[in-house]
Amino acid sequence: MLEEDKIRQLKENLSRAIREKDAKKANKLFVKNCVLFLMAPPLMEKFDEGLEGLNNLENWFLTFENGIGLETKELEITNNSDIAFLSSLEHLTGKRTDGSETDIWFRETLGLQKIKGEWKVTHQHQSFPMHMDGTDKAATNLEP
Incomplete structure (x- = not known):
């Protein structure tokens, strides 16, 4: 299997794992000392002992009633023999336990x-573009 195929498979x-709400499977894909810049606070998370039991992925999964929709578009991969970077647009959907819809x-x-x-x-770094009109609001309503 080509390295790019292995990276796509990861x-x-x-x-x-996210669509199936399986935190254990998701966490196994990360190194123990990973750095996360996620959409939810805090500003940065660094785990020296690994993600297992330390991040709040399972708690986040509980905020969805059923499955989570997650679709990847515009995936770009740059890699050499032992380092790779992936960039993509991600579409997250699902009905939340509070009755709201995420899209x-x-x-x-x-x-x-x-x-x-x-x-x-x-x-891992996730982000929204910001409106640059002085409102300082995340542009969560954009589509590719």
Whole structure:
């Protein structure tokens, strides 16, 4: 299997774990000392002992009534023998337990490292563009 195919498979495995609300499977794709810049606070998270039991992924999953919709568009991969970067647009959908609906597009960048022959996520960055009209509001209503 080509390295780019392995990288695409890791991305699909991560997306599938989120769609299936399986925190254990999702967390196994990250290195122990990963750095996360996610949409939800805090501003940055760094896990020296790994994600298992430390991040709030399971709690976030509980805010969705059923499955989570997650679709990837515009996936770009840059890689060499042991480092890779993925950038994409992500479409997150689902009905929340508070009765609201989530239907947003956001940007994501993943930094990967090949460790003992296996690709792992070392860095995850998710973001929204900001309206630059003085309102300082996230532009959560954009579509590709």
